[in-house]
Amino acid sequence: MNNIKNMKKITFCIILCGLFSFSSCSLFEMDNYSAPAETLQGEVVDVATGDPVLTDQGSEGIRVRLTELSFGDNVTHNPDFFCMSNGSFQNTKIFKGNYNIRIDGPFIPLIREDERGVPLADETKTMDIKGTTKVKFEVQPFLKVEWVSEPTVTDGKITAKVRVTRAVSESDFQSKIEPMGGYSSSFLNVTDIQLFVSYSSSVGYRARDDRWSSKIEYSGSAFGTLLGKTITIESNGTIPSGQTVFVRAASRINYDTPKGSGTRRWNYSEPAEVIVP
Amino acid sequence: MIHMKKIFILPIIGLLLFSACNDLNIMPKNVITDDNLLSNEAGMEIYMARMYSSMPFEDFKYMPQWGINFNSWLGAIGIEGTGEALNRDGICTAFTGEDTPYWGQAFTLLRSANHLLEVLPKYKSAYKEETYNHYLGEAYFVRATVFYAMARRFGGAPLVTKEIQYPADADQLEVPRASEKETWDQVLADFDKATELLQSKSPKTGYANKYVALAFKSEAMLYAGSVAKYNETVPGRLTGFGQKTGVRVIGFAQDEWQDASKKYFTEAYKAAKKVMQDGGYSLYKKKWSPTDREAQYQNMVDMFSDLTSPENIYVKEYQYPTMTHGFDAYSAPFIFRAPLASGTCPSLDFLELFDGFNRYPDGTVKVTDGNSNNQGNYLMYDTPMDFFKNAEPRLRAYVIFPGDMFRGKEIEIRAGVYTGSTPVSSLFSDYSYNNAGTLYQHLDAYKLSPKKLYLSPRQENSQELVPYNGGTMTAAGANGPFYDNGEGCLTGLYDRKWLNADPAFVAGEGKSAQPFILMRYAEVLLNAAEAAVELSLAGVTSPDNDNLMQVATDAVNQIRERAGATLLTANITSTEAGRNIVRKERRKELGLEHKTRWDLRRWRVWHYEGRDGFWGEVRNKDSYSNSSRYRFRGLYPFFSTVTGKYFFDAHFQWVSQKTFEYNIVDYYFAIPGGEVSKSSVIDQQPNR
Numbered sequence: 001m002n003n004i005k006n007m008k009k010i011t012f013c014i015i016l017c018g019l020f021s022f023s024s025c026s027l028f029e030m031d032n033y034s035a036p037a038e039t040l041q042g043e044v045v046d047v048a049t050g051d052p053v054l055t056d057q058g059s060e061g062i063r064v065r066l067t068e069l070s071f072g073d074n075v076t077h078n079p080d081f082f083c084m085s086n087g088s089f090q091n092t093k094i095f096k097g098n099y100n101i102r103i104d105g106p107f108i109p110l111i112r113e114d115e116r117g118v119p120l121a122d123e124t125k126t127m128d129i130k131g132t133t134k135v136k137f138e139v140q141p142f143l144k145v146e147w148v149s150e151p152t153v154t155d156g157k158i159t160a161k162v163r164v165t166r167a168v169s170e171s172d173f174q175s176k177i178e179p180m181g182g183y184s185s186s187f188l189n190v191t192d193i194q195l196f197v198s199y200s201s202s203v204g205y206r207a208r209d210d211r212w213s214s215k216i217e218y219s220g221s222a223f224g225t226l227l228g229k230t231i232t233i234e235s236n237g238t239i240p241s242g243q244t245v246f247v248r249a250a251s252r253i254n255y256d257t258p259k260g261s262g263t264r265r266w267n268y269s270e271p272a273e274v275i276v277p
Numbered sequence: 278m279i280h281m282k283k284i285f286i287l288p289i290i291g292l293l294l295f296s297a298c299n300d301l302n303i304m305p306k307n308v309i310t311d312d313n314l315l316s317n318e319a320g321m322e323i324y325m326a327r328m329y330s331s332m333p334f335e336d337f338k339y340m341p342q343w344g345i346n347f348n349s350w351l352g353a354i355g356i357e358g359t360g361e362a363l364n365r366d367g368i369c370t371a372f373t374g375e376d377t378p379y380w381g382q383a384f385t386l387l388r389s390a391n392h393l394l395e396v397l398p399k400y401k402s403a404y405k406e407e408t409y410n411h412y413l414g415e416a417y418f419v420r421a422t423v424f425y426a427m428a429r430r431f432g433g434a435p436l437v438t439k440e441i442q443y444p445a446d447a448d449q450l451e452v453p454r455a456s457e458k459e460t461w462d463q464v465l466a467d468f469d470k471a472t473e474l475l476q477s478k479s480p481k482t483g484y485a486n487k488y489v490a491l492a493f494k495s496e497a498m499l500y501a502g503s504v505a506k507y508n509e510t511v512p513g514r515l516t517g518f519g520q521k522t523g524v525r526v527i528g529f530a531q532d533e534w535q536d537a538s539k540k541y542f543t544e545a546y547k548a549a550k551k552v553m554q555d556g557g558y559s560l561y562k563k564k565w566s567p568t569d570r571e572a573q574y575q576n577m578v579d580m581f582s583d584l585t586s587p588e589n590i591y592v593k594e595y596q597y598p599t600m601t602h603g604f605d606a607y608s609a610p611f612i613f614r615a616p617l618a619s620g621t622c623p624s625l626d627f628l629e630l631f632d633g634f635n636r637y638p639d640g641t642v643k644v645t646d647g648n649s650n651n652q653g654n655y656l657m658y659d660t661p662m663d664f665f666k667n668a669e670p671r672l673r674a675y676v677i678f679p680g681d682m683f684r685g686k687e688i689e690i691r692a693g694v695y696t697g698s699t700p701v702s703s704l705f706s707d708y709s710y711n712n713a714g715t716l717y718q719h720l721d722a723y724k725l726s727p728k729k730l731y732l733s734p735r736q737e738n739s740q741e742l743v744p745y746n747g748g749t750m751t752a753a754g755a756n757g758p759f760y761d762n763g764e765g766c767l768t769g770l771y772d773r774k775w776l777n778a779d780p781a782f783v784a785g786e787g788k789s790a791q792p793f794i795l796m797r798y799a800e801v802l803l804n805a806a807e808a809a810v811e812l813s814l815a816g817v818t819s820p821d822n823d824n825l826m827q828v829a830t831d832a833v834n835q836i837r838e839r840a841g842a843t844l845l846t847a848n849i850t851s852t853e854a855g856r857n858i859v860r861k862e863r864r865k866e867l868g869l870e871h872k873t874r875w876d877l878r879r880w881r882v883w884h885y886e887g888r889d890g891f892w893g894e895v896r897n898k899d900s901y902s903n904s905s906r907y908r909f910r911g912l913y914p915f916f917s918t919v920t921g922k923y924f925f926d927a928h929f930q931w932v933s934q935k936t937f938e939y940n941i942v943d944y945y946f947a948i949p950g951g952e953v954s955k956s957s958v959i960d961q962q963p964n965r
């Protein structure tokens with residue numbers, strides 16, 4: 001009996017010792033690293049007019065890339081996030097720290113390097129993010145897309161009148177992009193106009209409805225003479241009557257940002273609500 | 278309690294007793310060393326087996342979505358958004374990256390190869406010179422294969438060409454990515470070294486030889502040449518520098534791409550020609566007859582399982598029950614499910630590459646008597662197979678048609694039964710991409726009464742029954758398609774290539790042992806043809822004075838003749854159209870062989886702007902895509918009870934609808950994030 005009792009004690013002791021050996025020095029302390037709680041609010045505006053740069057929320061829109069700099073030289077950026085369609089962005093779950101903030105979108109790139117990777121310009125922002133930090137990027141969008149008049153509906157088809165103008169002058173574009181190497185005047189060509197239609201008010205490339213969205217494509221510099229002119233674009237198919245849909249127009253040039261990604265981003269108009277009678 | 282204390286003290290004393298002052302420096306007998314392995318042929322065989330078992334070959338155990346992890350689960354082929362085939366599961370997604378990126382495994386294998394290259398010279402005297410050279414050649418072949426696998430995924434790779442000793446300083450251990458050009462040059466150099474050292478016949482089954490190396494070299498150089506050239510066709514010229522090193526890790530400089538492209542195409546051409554001239558391989562024609570299309574078909578069925586085929590250059594063999602895969606368990610027709618089925622359903626778009634069908638003016642397969650499939654009335658056929666009676670024998674060998682025989686059974690594929698009057702006009706008014714989501718079960722003929730169209734949501738007891746000829750018949754065929762069950766046929770067609778056709782075979786997971794042909798002579802012919810046309814387009818004179826266009830034409834015609842396809846009557850011209858003849862032939866011949874996705878990548882025809890060239894020939898991308906997304910079509914047979922005949926409808930994939938997305942950034946896969954963040958020299962792709 002005594003033996004068994006002893007055995008039990010010993011086993012208990014061994015287990016207890018074992019358990020303690022797994023404990024760390026701060027066994028009785030709470031995990032004290034605070035959750036990411038800092039907020040970054042930003043807006044992207046046209047440097048010339050102060051108007052927000054409208055976009056679509058998604059990887060084809062304006063990408064926001066934060067890089068926390070305290071890790072030393074081999075840092076990897078934080079997960080990307082994207083501007084809201086009104087050209088502003090907000091992230092409320094950021095760790096306190098020193099960050100580089102870079103945005104890529106349908107505007108003159110903030111980081112410009114020549115063919116050999118030598119920096120030409122760096123307009124990204126580096127700042128401490130703490131509490132609610134606000135940041136404003138003043139950029140030069142490629143295009144400005146506007147409604148000339150309210151879109152109209154006949155027989156389930158939306159007709160929109162759109163005007164596309166350059167928000168950055170050709171010479172300005174050339175002077176900033178050419179030093180990056182491999183320049184071609186074809187970069188400036190407007191390649192297409194899109195009419196995105198959707199049930200959702202966050203209409204855009206991502207939320208478009210393929211049944212009704214339409215586009216007009218232009219090859220080469222065919223669009224040149226249409227800059228500033230009224231362009232009429234009609235939706236596809238027939239939208240069932242009694243529905244409310246939202247439309248946006250978008251247009252882009254033959255230039256991808258960031259360079260080499262092949263993603264040519266659109267500049268957008270304001271969304272418009274259309275009631276299909 | 279006194280006892281207890283003793284119990285604590287004893288182990289402590291015990292621990293002290295185990296310490297010693299002398300180092301133990303006797304080699305344990307159970308540790309295998311270089312002396313054991315590299316000093317004799319038996320040991321070398323083990324060394325080779327170990328390297329070969331982790332080679333990045335893509336066969337039955339490769340799934341594009343997952344990457345190289347040697348797993349045959351859900352085995353299917355051609356489902357990665359290349360248009361060859363479709364599958365119901367999440368694995369059916371465009372080839373924009375691999376879940377297991379080919380990175381860490383690559384360096385393990387490189388280490389084995391580099392170790393062999395560095396240590397084997399110590400044991401040179403143990404071998405005949407020929408054997409010794411062959412082993413070194415194998416190591417170069419392994420290295421070339423690894424660098425090639427990395428280059429076509431990532432562009433520039435870290436060129437680890439020596440065994441890195443560990444421990445060492447960080448600058449010794451860390452190798453940054455080289456430029457893409459340097460990487461391809463290394464691939465070239467290693468294949469050349471392998472070619473020089475390897476014997477001309479493999480000394481053992483599964484070993485490489487001179488012509489294996491040359492054949493893969495031609496494939497790799499075709500990739501390199503194409504990338505150098507077609508990066509230029511991508512908006513924004515696909516190139517850039519690594520952030521940490523400033524090395525051009527993807528793409529080529531503006532002043533070097535032309536020379537690089539010419540050089541690589543020349544190497545591809547010469548390597549392929551060498552195999553053609555001296556390799557002793559030929560197209561498989563054991564059952565072939567120039568006049569008998571049935572024989573031509575059977576010949577091409579047999580060639581994929583005949584290990585004595587003179588066409589086989591390099592084969593991954595399997596053996597039941599120790600070394601098996603499960604392709605038949607996942608990709609056979611539904612009636613053979615064991616435990617799954619229908620993993621590989623070829624698309625109508627793939628079928629349209631082949632000869633022997635009536636066409637509309639826009640080149641798509643004709644199913645009605647109008648000028649497009651939303652016009653006119655359906656053409657009627659007594660049996661489904663009548664639709665395919667003139668189909669190219671090669672297509673029939675690759676794809677099971679509705680009503681054709683497989684494993685001794687008729688493969689019944691029927692989308693539904695139509696009980697309305699004839700002639701039957703098009704079921705839909707709009708077959709365009711934008712309307713792809715409108716399906717047969719949404720039609721009034723199906724939903725409203727009187728019901729004219731019968732479809733089945735699921736198999737067997739869930740089939741809808743249709744009164745016919747005094748009895749009843751099921752709405753869908755025994756293999757589907759079932760609109761609510763993606764395990765039935767998805768497209769109206771089934772894959773035949775690689776499946777075990779033996780009626781006595783009982784399929785199951787890990788029950789299949791068919792070989793996979795990693796490299797066959799037909800590809801070498803096509804490599805030569807494509808390189809020839811590209812050289813001619815670039816204005817390079819023939820490297821061996823043969824007429825380039827003649828070489829290309831002969832190669833294509835040899836393949837077409839064996840396939841039972843229409844022969845070229847005039848020489849291929851040195852134009853884009855001529856190049857497309859070769860590309861299309863390649864897409865046909867090598868479809869469903871893990872080759873097409875790489876071709877689409879290197880041609881840079883996967884993203885929207887370049888997608889007109891997706892099918893090898895020019896097809897209007899807007900007919901099957903919308904910006905970055907695109908989809909494929911099926912060919913759905915319906916039975917008309919009024920006439921007792923069949924008609925076909927061509928519609929975007931009806932069951933388990935899949936859309937795919939491919940963007941320019943996907944031409945270079947992302948470097949695994951963990952590798953980038955833990956290293957101070959490994960660069961992420963600059964365009965990501």
